[in-house]
Amino acid sequence: MRAHVQEIVFDCADPAALVRFWAGLLGGAPVDRSTDWSYVDPPGFVRLAFQQVPEGKSVKNRVHLDLEVLDPVVAADEAVTAGASRVGDLVKDEQGSFQVMWDPEGNEFCFVTG
Template sequence: MRAQVSEIVFDCADPAALVRFWAGLLGGAPVDRGPDWSYVEPPGFVRIAFQLVPEGKVVKNRLHLDLEAPELDAAADAATALGATRSGGVVTDPQGSFQVMRDPEGNEFCFVSG
């Protein structure tokens, strides 16, 4: 049997707010199924869902999304305008460059180029 990814789910404190951030970042229309579950289906990507949990985020994510962005500073500026924050500066190595970001609830993601 071979499984297929149907969605990526983030635990969070405010699904309705977080889905609107990610919809603004990746495209797609935010959908609220109820106060404890929202999702977005970004064009060309798997559904991303957000579920309400009682506990807050405590440590670094063990999984994060890398988002291709030819212009890291422009992508980081646009994400910041939506409510994200930069985490450190741009890192460059022989494979390219990346900027670590945090969404409004602190979930890490990266803009990558190269």
């Protein structure tokens, strides 16, 4: 059996706010399906959906998105302006570089090159 990824779903406190952050980062129009479910279809990527849950995030994500960019420093600066936070310093090695980030609700993602 083979499956197809339909969407990636983030648990969150405020789906409407979080979908707008990710739509700003990746493109696409945010859609609020209901007060507890929003999604965006970024160009060239699978749908990202955001569902409201009562509990807050308490530990590191077991899965995160790596987003390829030309310059992770510039991308991080723009994401911080939109509500994200840097986690640590830029990491560089012979394979490229990456900057770990948190979205406005603390979900980890990385800007990567290489």
